[in-house]
Amino acid sequence: MAVQNLKPNVISSSSIHYADLIKSVRDKNLKSLLARKKLHLVLDLDNTLLHSSTMLKLTKYDRDYLQRSVGVKLIEEKKLFQWNFQRNDSVTCLPARGRNDHWVTKLRPNVETFLKEASAVFEFSIFTLGTCKYARKMLDLLDPEGLYFAHSQVITREDIRSKPLKKGLDLVWAHERVVLVVDDLKEVWKDDNAKSVIKIAPYEFFDDESSNKKSWSRNWADESEKYGELARVLRELKKIHKEFYNVEEGQDDYESRDVRDAIEEVKRKFFLQGTKEGMSKHAQETINEIDECFKSMGLNCRTNGPNVILQTNHMVM
Template identity: 80%
Template sequence: MAVQNLKPNVNSSSSIHNADLIKSVRDKNLKSLLARQKLHLVLDLDNTLLHSNPMIKLTKYDRDYLQRSGHNDHWVTKLRPNAETFLKEASALFEFSILTFGTRKYARKMLKLLDPEELYFANSQVIAREDIRSKPLKKGFDLVLSHERVVLVVDDIKEVWEDDNAKNLIKIAPYKFFDDESSSKKSWSRNWADESEKYGELARVLRELKKTHKEFYNIEDEQDYESRDVRDVIEEVKRKFLLQGTKEGTSKHAKEMINEIDECFKSMGLNCRTNGPNVIVQTNHMVM
């Protein structure tokens, strides 16, 4: 469904009109989502789906590496491993929105890198820094065009969200590929490695999203969908995930997790050493 960005107006009567308009859009979208057995997924960009930096802010280690490779672009972006699979599989179950503290121009540029063929975000709502009115900046659902009870969020920082929306959040570990002199931890680039596609964070979050979607629609009577709240389902799925590590869970799952960790460590040592990063050069911007 094509959407537009609806900004609140300082005029009180206009604000009421906008609120009514947003509610009307949300009501229609809710019926559409339930009829198609989909949910609404709000995605962050930076350190969630990608890591982007101006070249001037990179450490000397990364700048030297990129310049030796013949790249002198102003910006460099590393897409998170498994991003393409994540978007492809999640799009079958969710409608997407983007909510970022970046500017609209920056967000659009990142979406072209993530979705060059416009398969996933062509009609998605993009809420950017210019749309957010709170001081200090906080992310919230005031402009999201779906009702909260069918909205999930994937973000690497919980604290940037309004407290009322915390229950909708599935937190992902931050993805930082490039070197950071302020951190004592070696970056992926300095380790000549990368996050595992099969066992990394996007793969984990995708499993949790699929499980949440399945549990939400796991009832026989479609009329009961009207009373479902995804926030309750998220809590139940998280509880089950935690139980899987106890005696209440299965020993099989514990063994699988150990195998996943082993594979992840192996991939960290092998991912980039033989083939190197996949680099695509664009005007004034490089994608890895």
Template identity: 65%
Template sequence: MAVQNLKATVNSSSLIHPDSIERDANLKTLISKKKLHLVLDLDNTILESAILETLTKYDQDYLKRPVAVKLMEDKKLYIWDYEAEGFKDVYVTKLRPYVKTFLKEASTLFDISIFTLGNETYTRKMLELLDPERLYINSQVITREKVLLTRSWRKGHHFLKSHERVVLVVDDAKDVWEANAKNLIDIAPYGFFKDESSNKKSWTQKLADESEKYGELARVLRELKKIHKEFYNLEEGEDYESRDVRDAIEEVKRKFSLQGTKDAMSQHAKETTNEIDECFKSMDLNCRRNKLNRIQTSHEVM
């Protein structure tokens, strides 16, 4: 009986789960580099892919136009052959504007992982397009195969090697991260090609694209930088290992929310006005302020 009790004690309290050991080691490594762990989704977050034959007739014709040829020359749009598990298809992939800069700048503050419900073959191809030398995506790559082992389509922190308190997630699909919603940074989905279920004009129909400087990835990067700065902004008596990125997210929201203090509102309004002014300049608009301090513009998109 004494032996059985001893075994029970050892099994319940003396053994440390291997994941805990790995996460503790990873935490120390991240903190020593003053980094956090950033997890990125692929589809409709940092790129869009589609099977060529499923595109609308308009979009298939668009791919033959000079504007699409230029995008391919600039390595922003790709047509490629997919072959795996006995299937062959031709795919089209459009990278979200600013993604290469986003990865480069984010990698200075974060270890970057990819977490996708795409399969390994597809994901490997996307990594070749996004970061062929793996200079920036330098941590985990989690694909459909690993998720399906849990018999679920849910993503979650339990797949990751970092503590939850240092993980930030950027994914256009919120519902798959239900258990880790507080780690999620909102981003609007990216769709370059026509969505048949929507009446909204696609970027291809507009003969345009999301802004590099003022698009979603640029906005999210600014937010990530603020959260990183807040996390590593120690108060007296604190240590980094006791900090939680979810608290940093809430603090950043508090500081820059329009529902915050008068000073915060003033600062937010000032930053927003400066961004609008810079945006107008970059678009070469003719702007003037009227007596009601409203901005009037004249701009024609060809």
């Protein structure tokens, strides 16, 4: 899979020329995004889209899990992978004790649907504190056919020059006003990029003996595809995208808009639901939906008879 990046020492020895080039790339990217009514989404890898561990660090619970039918099934379904850096193909059988170059990776539930639906309204880039070699391997697992990341920018720890390592949108090829970030760690981003970050709860499939929290594997369970974090975040991203491209009074000057304002507006509308005005509007929408449901069954939910009573005294989210 081809992944792309730009480095100033490759393009020009002049940082001024590099800055001009980046601005030119961002300007072209902005026009392309707006013309297609898309935004730019920066995705983290570890604990956001997947969870990886070296075989050496796996607990006895996880080793047992991999040997059981449930673990074998996940491998067969290509939701769980055993691999190493010495081979291009995945490894299906590894020594019991494992080695530091032998890894196991579990894809987060719903990740395929997330990428498919999000790609309709977003262009992707990857920003990870892992190595470039590791990032390439993860993209091979996430997107083996190259449907989503074949032409994406991939930013890794090798591209960051600050100490300690901090992620920053200054390395991304898109203008900040059209960039959203999904990451399980907000604190790894520079402070001035915090408003662009949509935080997702960390996905921790494999066991961690240093934590009191039981992992998904220890519970012999997994995050829900329908109600899990990727499904929730996808809904939020769609709301933000809709708000950004919302046309009011015929105004469609998208170049002057900022996605961070769209984020704040979506938050405002969410909190508005807790007010009397918001609850009233939401309740009416809910009643209308119930009306349509009953009508489809040939019933009238507003009948004041003794057997049909409709009372709404709480907000349905």
